[in-house]
Amino acid sequence: MTSRGMATTTRTARTKAAAPRLAGVDAARGLALLGMMATHVLPTFEADAQLTPTWVGLAFSGRAAALFAVLAGIGLALSTGKERPLEGSELWAARRGVALRALVVGAVGLSLGGLEVNIAVILVNYALLFLCVLPFLGLRAKRLWALAAAWLLATPVLAYLLRPWLLAAEPPLRLGHNPGWEDLATPARLLGDLFLTGYYPVLQWLAYLLIGLAIGRLALAKAAVPWLLLAAGTVAAVIAKWLSVVLMEDWGGRAALQEQVGDPAYPLASLLQVNLAGIDQSGSVWWLASSAPHSGTTLDLLHTAGVAAAVVGFCLLLGRLADWVQLDLLLPLRGAGALTLSLYTAHVCLMASLHGHPLPAGWSTEGVYWAQAVAALVIGGVFAAQAWRGPLEWVGHGANQLGRGRWARTR
Numbered sequence: 001m002t003s004r005g006m007a008t009t010t011r012t013a014r015t016k017a018a019a020p021r022l023a024g025v026d027a028a029r030g031l032a033l034l035g036m037m038a039t040h041v042l043p044t045f046e047a048d049a050q051l052t053p054t055w056v057g058l059a060f061s062g063r064a065a066a067l068f069a070v071l072a073g074i075g076l077a078l079s080t081g082k083e084r085p086l087e088g089s090e091l092w093a094a095r096r097g098v099a100l101r102a103l104v105v106g107a108v109g110l111s112l113g114g115l116e117v118n119i120a121v122i123l124v125n126y127a128l129l130f131l132c133v134l135p136f137l138g139l140r141a142k143r144l145w146a147l148a149a150a151w152l153l154a155t156p157v158l159a160y161l162l163r164p165w166l167l168a169a170e171p172p173l174r175l176g177h178n179p180g181w182e183d184l185a186t187p188a189r190l191l192g193d194l195f196l197t198g199y200y201p202v203l204q205w206l207a208y209l210l211i212g213l214a215i216g217r218l219a220l221a222k223a224a225v226p227w228l229l230l231a232a233g234t235v236a237a238v239i240a241k242w243l244s245v246v247l248m249e250d251w252g253g254r255a256a257l258q259e260q261v262g263d264p265a266y267p268l269a270s271l272l273q274v275n276l277a278g279i280d281q282s283g284s285v286w287w288l289a290s291s292a293p294h295s296g297t298t299l300d301l302l303h304t305a306g307v308a309a310a311v312v313g314f315c316l317l318l319g320r321l322a323d324w325v326q327l328d329l330l331l332p333l334r335g336a337g338a339l340t341l342s343l344y345t346a347h348v349c350l351m352a353s354l355h356g357h358p359l360p361a362g363w364s365t366e367g368v369y370w371a372q373a374v375a376a377l378v379i380g381g382v383f384a385a386q387a388w389r390g391p392l393e394w395v396g397h398g399a400n401q402l403g404r405g406r407w408a409r410t411r
Contacts, residue, residue, distance in 0.1 A: 099134060110181045
């Protein structure tokens, strides 16, 4: 065999070996998209006096968005050297590419911020997370795990100390709405909201990207790694939730916090299960013992990151199973996962068009969700089968290539 033929065979073998791993990661991203859409469309609380959590709130609230963020870190690791991070000029080129792609995502997010919609749009925070993680792209797995552990422990405490100071400012450094282009005129308020006082606080959420980077730096093609992610993620998620229950119920944390909340219209037992966003988590260190979704505490971050790791491991195993049976079972899901920016944007625009208007005759909120979910899977399957990029993915890819200095070679 000629050297050219050997090189072609080697590239083919590498591509085949990598396919299940990449398919699993995209499938997990597709699950994250469907989960986030569910929390946007379907109720997370029952319409009763106790605000009883629905299955959607219990299953997806906080976890779907965290999975989305962890997968962002994994994607960055896969595009910057996998187990061996890029170095020198290649690393700097990769950082420029990530930064330009983040600007595209941020621009889309700021544009969506002008819509009237009952959704906390994540894209501006997502873009800022990409920019904040740039200094860590050259680190190997061991350092990333150590840094992620320190971030999990330290930043929730720092946020707890800083939030009251930011909210005491006049006006408070909190937007109370999705970031839009007009908020660039008040940068202190915008940055305060994005980093600490908003729905997706970047200060704590950077832990998700660090964990994702560390996962992406593992040898994901090895047989044991998906099992390790599934087992370790499950253990971490269970321990975090168990410890929070002990602190809240057995040690009196929930009773102390209920006095802080005061308003009986917001039963703390339900909020701790579904969502603490919008609750003023100050005045008691017991807030740091919660694992409630969107509380941004150590136990919340550990639980949701553990769930994300377990889901990624499970999807990687499904990808290998699909490869073994020679049937692309994950095609629609991984296709949707490869189109998340375009599909998420279309979802927000559709929900904005429905906001404040009665649903068409014969439609229900469940119908609206399932119609969008099925459409996402069908569109994703078609695009994946044809190896097409989504429209916004194409723009983001072009920005990334431009930053890396490859635009002229890829046009």
